[in-house]
Amino acid sequence: MTVYDLARPEIRDLKPYSMPDIPEDFTRMNANEATNSPYGQTAAGHANRYPEIRPFAIQSALAGLFDVDASSLCPTRGSSEGIDLLIRTFCRAYTDNVVVLPPTFEMYAAYARMQAADVRVANLCSDSDFAVDWSLVDSQCDANTKIIFLCSPNNPTGNLIPQEEILSFAEQRRDRSIVVVDEAYIEFCDRSSIAVKIEQLENLVVLRTLSKAYALAGARCGAVIGSNQLIQIISAMMSPFAFSAPVHELVLLALQPANVEAANRQITATVRERRRMESLLQELDVTERVWRSDANFIYVQFCNLAAVHEAVTERQIVIREFGNNRDNSDAPDCARITVGSVTENNRLLDALTSAGGATK
Secondary structure, eight states: OOHHHHSOHHHHTOOOOOOOOOOTTSOOOSSOOOSSOTTOSSTTTTTTSOOOSSOHHHHHHHHHHHTSOGGGEEEESHHHHHHHHHHHHHOOTTTOEEEEOSSSOTHHHHHHHHTTOEEEEOOOBGGGTTBOOHHHHHHHOOTTEEEEEEESSOTTTOOOOOHHHHHHHHHHTTTTOEEEEEOTTGGGSSOOOGGGGTTTOTTEEEEEESSSTTSOTTTOOEEEEOOHHHHHHHHHHSOTTOSOHHHHHHHHHHTSHHHHHHHHHHHHHHHHHHHHHHHHHHTBTTEEEEOOOSSSEEEEEESOHHHHHHHHHHTTOOOEEEETOGGGTTSOSEEEEEOOOHHHHHHHHHHHHHHHOSBO
16 A cells, blocks of 8 residues: 555546746737736735645745655645645544644644544653653554654654664554655754655655744745655645745745755854753753753643743733643643743743742
């Protein structure tokens, strides 16, 4: 059985929207576009023409950045669109299911429910630094489990999942499910992407994004990386002209070598600040536990999250609070703190000190 066989029957033979390639010196009178732009020399000044049906230049640039073959990559509007496309491609409504490992990125479950796919839960082990209980994950799988979502480094806990464990489980599910590894934060750790293994395991899929390390959250650009067959199916599911012309230009500008180097310097600075923050947060009376992170955020359990909320709100600071929700029941009073600038981080530390009194 191949990835093609795992896809929904009605999706397998979809043909992507197509138009003929038109040389630049041709007069375009085929797509009902405006002849001229009324906006002059601005960002919208060339938007009277449709962009590429598929962003081939972005595809090539992302493949170079992520060190994969272009035929193994499909550009998406953020990795969130990649999640949605995968679920709609493989999960039949009211029949198939996905497995998620809370606490984790909530959109895996959200997009599955939008598709009327069942969501199976295998909680991470909070008392073991949020390690994966693979026997529990396996127990949640059945003949209709089409996707297992893994986030590494995990959002919101910040921990990595050992690659050898992922590969072993993907091999175990080879003919039955695809295993999706979301690497939105991989640039902030010292481990390389698992995407180098996609040729060995056809059911292994990797999600990447420019939103975090490359500071392009507002542009909405990510990628699905997988076997050539999977990429062909996913591409057929995408709407035409998905990337606007201004976004197209912005992404290509950001991926020029000098700008990638600048992003790498910023990544280094973020990792340095993360380590400083981890150390200082552990010294505060208000913190119960600080987990080690491999991302650009830190997961913290507080003694009193309500008091923390009041203190940071008074300083006009917002953190991501998880509290006692159903996906976090075994680690209450937790919050995810994004690593900011030195000034921003110091303001947060001052606020937390006021909430928890003197340091330990």
